[in-house]
Amino acid sequence: MKFIQQVKVVNADSIIFTDLLESVISEKESIQNIWFATDKHDPPPFSYQVNFPRLEIVISGMYRNQLDDPETGITEVDLCVGDALFIPPNSWNKPDWDTTCSVLSLLFGKRQLGFSLVSKNKGDTQFYDVQKFSITARTGHAIDGILSALNSLAGEPVKHPMDNHLLLSLLTYSRSMAFASAANIKSRSEDTYQSICIYIQENFHRAISRDSIAARFNMSANHLSRLFRKQGHMRLSDYIIWVRLERAKFMLSKYPFRLHEVAVRCGFQDVNYFCRVFKTRTGKTPSEYRLSLK
Amino acid sequence: MKNIVAVTACPTGIAHTYMAADLLRKGAQKLGIHIRVETQGAMGIENQLSPQDIAQADLVLIVSDIEIEHTARFHGIPISTASIESALTDADQVLQDCLQLC
Numbered sequence: 083m084k085f086i087q088q089v090k091v092v093n094a095d096s097i098i099f100t101d102l103l104e105s106v107i108s109e110k111e112s113i114q115n116i117w118f119a120t121d122k123h124d125p126p127p128f129s130y131q132v133n134f135p136r137l138e139i140v141i142s143g144m145y146r147n148q149l150d151d152p153e154t155g156i157t158e159v160d161l162c163v164g165d166a167l168f169i170p171p172n173s174w175n176k177p178d179w180d181t182t183c184s185v186l187s188l189l190f191g192k193r194q195l196g197f198s199l200v201s202k203n204k205g206d207t208q209f210y211d212v213q214k215f216s217i218t219a220r221t222g223h224a225i226d227g228i229l230s231a232l233n234s235l236a237g238e239p240v241k242h243p244m245d246n247h248l249l250l251s252l253l254t255y256s257r258s259m260a261f262a263s264a265a266n267i268k269s270r271s272e273d274t275y276q277s278i279c280i281y282i283q284e285n286f287h288r289a290i291s292r293d294s295i296a297a298r299f300n301m302s303a304n305h306l307s308r309l310f311r312k313q314g315h316m317r318l319s320d321y322i323i324w325v326r327l328e329r330a331k332f333m334l335s336k337y338p339f340r341l342h343e344v345a346v347r348c349g350f351q352d353v354n355y356f357c358r359v360f361k362t363r364t365g366k367t368p369s370e371y372r373l374s375l376k
Numbered sequence: 377m378k379n380i381v382a383v384t385a386c387p388t389g390i391a392h393t394y395m396a397a398d399l400l401r402k403g404a405q406k407l408g409i410h411i412r413v414e415t416q417g418a419m420g421i422e423n424q425l426s427p428q429d430i431a432q433a434d435l436v437l438i439v440s441d442i443e444i445e446h447t448a449r450f451h452g453i454p455i456s457t458a459s460i461e462s463a464l465t466d467a468d469q470v471l472q473d474c475l476q477l478c
Binding site: 127128130131132133134136187189191193194195196197198200208209212214215216 | 387388389390391392394395398417418419420422461464465
């Protein structure tokens, strides 16, 4: 009996957020400004800084934030209804929470996609309403690509109008995930597939291979490849390389490591092989890629 | 080695929950404490503490500004509480305080 009640609650939350996303998407023209958080300077205390990307959309009122300003240090921005703030991994924002507002947050974690709708009245110490809802994330799907495109765009000088299109893709994709979770149809092979993706994301720097992953999940190497192709629409080896290269791009943009070190830290034993793969997949050598971001 | 299980949670569940968890994990490693941290944020309950984790724990550390879920499972184990703010400011101190208690 208790179990049934819980299921109902989950569905109700899922409907709140599916509807909310639906209305944000249909009033897409009302998305005025899209802000991107960065992290050139150290964040002030109690800023929001996590290692997964987030998206915030103002549903009502005015939402005041401190953001990193690559030139001047810290800047204060007032986000109005329909404005969106995209925060790439490790970038930060600091909400002031001293204005009346309702803000929808999407948290794109490795395992979970989280939704939070927070409402605050000016002058109150507490939030008057907080709704939270989460579903299993879908790694190895298009949403990864949409997020990494937004992460890259955050560092580019010209963002418009790509930012609008990508944001709409992200919202649409998230809504479809929330909607699917309401039906809650998930096969066992999908579960296994998800666990394997997470395993790869957590162990990309180690010497993982098709055989070692298959052994870890008690299946044959052929079965693993088949499962991956069926669930992920991508070959296992392509997925591993994709995860490693994404990490390499992040390191190249962020740290002054030597190429050899980047290669090793991303699970490539051989720096020449790393450079070759990088060039084939991204069109640039690692050094060119690093220079292009300067 | 002392064994601590922790739960972090914050009102919005957007960031501080996860930041506090990371800081506790880092601090514990430095201080030579074995820690398992469960987060109760907008992504739901993650890294959920297993009954074995809890049974082996010397202390339960709750770092939260709101009421957390499923507290009954900690029955019979000493509980220490701290605010999210204290963990974000000085996680090492929060952990040191725990060591005094266990």
